[in-house]
Amino acid sequence: MLNAQHCREGDWVYLPAHRTYGRIIERTALWGHEIFRVWLPSSDSVVRVRSDEISTQCSTLSTHHLTYLAAAARVADALTQDVLLAPIESSVIPLPHQIRALSRAISNDRVRYLLADEVGLGKTIEAGLIMRELKLRGLVRRTLVIAPKGLVTQWIAEMAMHFNEQFHPIMSEDYKSLKRISAIHSDELRGLRTEYEGNNSGLVAQHSALRAANSNPFRAFDQVVVSMDSVKPPANASGAAWERFEDLISAGWDLVIVDEAHRLGGSTDQVARYKLGQGLAEAAPYLLLLSATPHQGKTDAFHRLISLVDAQAFPDVSSVTKERVQPYVIRTEKRRAIDAEGKPLFKPRRTELAPVSWEDRHRDQRLLYEAVTEYVREGYNQAMREKRSYIGFLMILMQRLVVSSTRAIRTTLERRLEALEAPQEQLTLFPMVSEEDWADLDGQEQMDTLLKTRLKALKNERAEVKLLLEAAKRCESQGPDAKAEALLDWIYRLQAEEGDPDLKVLVFTEFVPTQEMLMRFLTERGFEVVCLNGSMDMEERKRVQDAFAKDARILISTDAGGEGLNLQFCHVVINYDIPWNPMRLEQRIGRVDRIGQTHTVRAINFVFEDSVEHRVREVLEEKLAVIFEEFGIDKTGDVLDSAQAERIFDDLYVEAILNPDVVETKVDEVLKSIQEQAWESRQSASVLGPTEDLDPREAQRLLAHPLPHWVERMTVSYLRAHGGRAERKNGAWDLTWPGSERLTNVVFTNKEAEEKPLSRHVTLEAPKVRGLAMRLPPFAPGQSVPVITLPGLAPEIMGFWSLWRISISTADWNRRRIMPLFLADDGRVFAPTARHIWDQLLTTAPTILQHLDVETSHQAFERLQEAAEQQGKTIYDELVQAHRERLAREREKGEYAFAARRRAIERIGLPQVRNHRLSLLEQEEERFREQLERRAQILPEMAPLLLVRVEGNHG
Structure with missing residues (x-):
C-alpha cells in the first residue's frame, strides 16, 4: 500500500474508519491540509478524508470476514437464480402445483397474475407463498387482502398457521372506530382508554400511527383483510362509504390479493365491484386475483377481470385470446394435481340421495308441508300478477323452510304474522339488492333481509298465516321431525359402516332455527354438538372450529357459517336440507374434500319422499351426471356462476311447485340450457390454457435447500468479523450487532423455530440480514x-x-x-x-x-x-x-x-x-x-x- 504522500488519483487505499477500500478520485491541498475525495464501492458513495485517515498499512482479511463474504455471495446468488425462498422459510410443505405457481409468479418482474386453480387446490396457500417470497426479497411490506365476508376469518387463520403472518381485519365498524380515534386529540384520548380496552385496545395503540398517516385507518397496520362489499364504492361520489373507498385505495399497498376475484368482473363496467377492482388494480405494483371460475362463457366479464391484471395487454374484448391470456394465468386442474409422491391428490367422492319417508306418526307434518306448498303456490302466483317479486322471494323461502324443519317454518310464520299485524304505514317495500348480492346470501340471510323490511301483505295472507302457524305449533308438540329421526339413524349407521364409534359428522342446514332444533335434539341423545352460523364473529367461529377438531362429534353449520372452513379431519357431510342452487352443495362438500383429506368423502343428501324437491332432485342428478361426463366437468360451478345458478334453479323449483305435472319437461329445459352453457364455457375457457405436467420431486428439493444455513453462516461470520458478537446457547444464538442492538434466542431454520416456540426466527425478511447479502x-x-x-x-x-x-x-x-x-x-x-x-x-x-x-x-x-x-x-x-x-x-x-x-x-x-x-x-x-x-x-x-x-x- 502506498504512503499517503505518494498517493495519486486512481490509487486504491484503505480507510480504517470506514473498514473498507476506496479509490482516490481527487487530491487537493488547502491551508496546509491535504484532502482526498475517495469513492467507496461498498456503499457507492464519495467521502472526503485527510491524509492521516488513509492507512499506510495493508489491511488483511480475517477468517470470519472471508467466510461472511463467501456465504453472503452465495445467498445473493441464490436470489439471482430464482431460488424459491418462501417454501424454505414457511411451515407449509407446498405441493407440486403450488411450487409451480410460485415459480411462475416469481419468474416475472411484474407479479400480477390470475390464480385460477380449481376449488380445493389451495389458492390461499399459493397467494401466501408468493407474498412471503416477495417479503423475503424485500419487495413487499404492506399487503391488502380483499375477500368475501365469510372468508375473512379463513385468511387470517391460514396466514398465521402456515406463514406466521399476522393480518388484521378492518370491517366497517372497525373503520369507523379507527377513524374516530385518529381524529381525537391526544389529551382527550387518555379519557377514552377504558372505553376501548379489551377487543379494541389495539385500536387505541394505533393512535399515533394514524395521526401520522393523515387519519387513514388502513395505514394503521401493514397487513390488512377487508370484506369485498364493505369497501366497494357507492353510487354517489360522496359520503362515508366513498371516503372509506378512497382511504383504502390511497393507503400505499405493495401487494393486493383479491379472493373470489371473478366477482369483480361485474355485469357491466359500471357495477360497484368492477369499480372497486379498477381502484385496487392501480393501488399496488403487485396484484393477485384468485378465482376457481374466472371464465364461464362470458367474455366481456372475463375481459374486465383480466384487464385489471394488465390494462395495456387487454385494451378490448378482442384481445382476450389464448396466446395473450396464458402468460397472466396460473391454473391447475384437480384431475392433474398430485402429491409429493406423484399420486393423485384427491380421492373419488361417494354421494348418495337419502329419501326420508313420513311415517303415520308424522301425518301432521306431511299435511303442514302440503299446506305450506299450496300457500306458496297461490302466494307466488298472486305476487307475480301484481309484479311484487319481493313477495315471490318470500314464497320461495317459505317452501325451503317447511322442507328444512317444523321449527324453521314456525319461527318464520311467527315473524311474518307480527309484520302483518303491524299498522299498514309501518310496512315497506323491499330494498334494492343486486342479483350478485342476493345470490351471495345464504337462506337465513335472505330470510332475515326479507322479514326485516316488513313486506306488504297479499290478499287474505294474515288469515292463512295464522292457520299455518297453528298447524306448525301442533306438529312441534307431537315430537321430533321425520328428518331429525332420520339423521339420528344415519349417524349410527355411518358409525358402523366407517368402523368409527367417534366418527365426526358435518351437518349442513340453511336455517338457524333448524340448527337450534337439531343441536337440542342431538345433545339430548348424548352427542357433543357445536354450531356455526353467519351471525358469529371471528373469535366465536374459531372456538367452534377448535372444539370440533377436538372433542365435539357433530358440527351443525349454515352456509354462511361454513364459508372458509377447512375440515380435512372430517370426511362425512350430511346435507340436512338441500339448497336449490347445486353450487352451494358443492361448496358444502368442499369444506372436507380438500388437500390433506385422507378418507373417501361421503356426502348424504336428505330429501322428503314424494315431495316436489325429491322429484326434481332425482331427475336432475341423473341427467346432470350425463352432461358432466360428456363435457368432462365435475360440477355446475364449472360452467355457471353463483348468481346464474341461483336464478336458473330457483326458476326450476318454483315451476315444479306451481306445476308438479311438468317437472321432467322443465328439468329438460334447464339441462338443455346448462348443456349449451357448458359447450360455450368449454370453448371460451380454453383461453386459460392447459395444466402442465407436475414434478413431484421439486418439493423435496426445496425442503432440503441449505439457504437458511447460508444465512446463518453469513450473519454469524459478519458479526464476528465487524465488532459484533455471536454466541451459541442452548441450540440458539445470542446476537449483538455493532452499535449494541441485541437479539436473543435466535434461530435460522423453520425446523428450529417449530422445535423452540419461544425463539426468534430470523430470515432474509429482516432488512439488516438481507442487507448483508445485497450490499x-x-x-x-x-x-x-x-x-x-x-x-x-x-x-x-x-x-x-x-x-x-x-x-x-x-x-x-x-x-x-x-x-x-x-x-x-x-x-x-x-x-x-x-x-x-x-x-x-x-x-x-x-x-x-x-x-x-x-x-x-x-x-x-x-x-x-x-x-x-x-x-x-x-x-x-x-x-x-x-x-x-x-x-x-x-x-x-x-x-x-x-x-x-x-x-x-x-x-x-x-x-x-x-x-x-x-x-x-x-x-x-x-x-x-x-x-x-x-x-x-x-x-x-x-x-x-x-x-x-x-x-x-x-x-
Missing part, C-alpha cells in the same frame, strides 16, 4: 490476497479462487449474477473446482496461511480479471438476451394497445374530433418508442467480490 463490498485492486487451505480440498488443488458479480443495468432494470472462478497455477480455468471450493467455504472454516505481498496480489488480480472477462461473457449474453426479450414483450404489448385505441378512434364520426384524437395518440406512441429506445441502452459491470489463493490440504 457486498467489492474487492479492491491492490488489496492483499490471503492464502488459504480447506480440510476438504485435495492436495493437487493449487491456484487462485475468486467471486465476480456480473450485472447489467438500464434506465429501469438491473440484473446480476455471481460467478465463481478458479484459475489453476498452470493457467487453466476449472468451473467444477470453483463451485466445490465455494461449497467448502460454506461448511468448513478456512485456515489463512499468510497474505501475499502487494505486488504479487496485484499480478494475481490482473490475471483473474482477464479470465473473468472471458468466462463471464456467457453470463453477460444471457442477461442481455433476457433484457431484450423483456423489451420485445413490452413493445408488442404497447403496439397492440395503440392499435386497439386507434381502431376505436377511427370509429368516431366527426372528422375534426377523430383527427385531433389520432394526432394525440401518435404523439403518445412516439414518446412510448423513445422510452423503449432509452431502456434498450445497457450498462455492463463486472466487479470482484473476493479473491484468495487456495492451496490444497497437505495435512
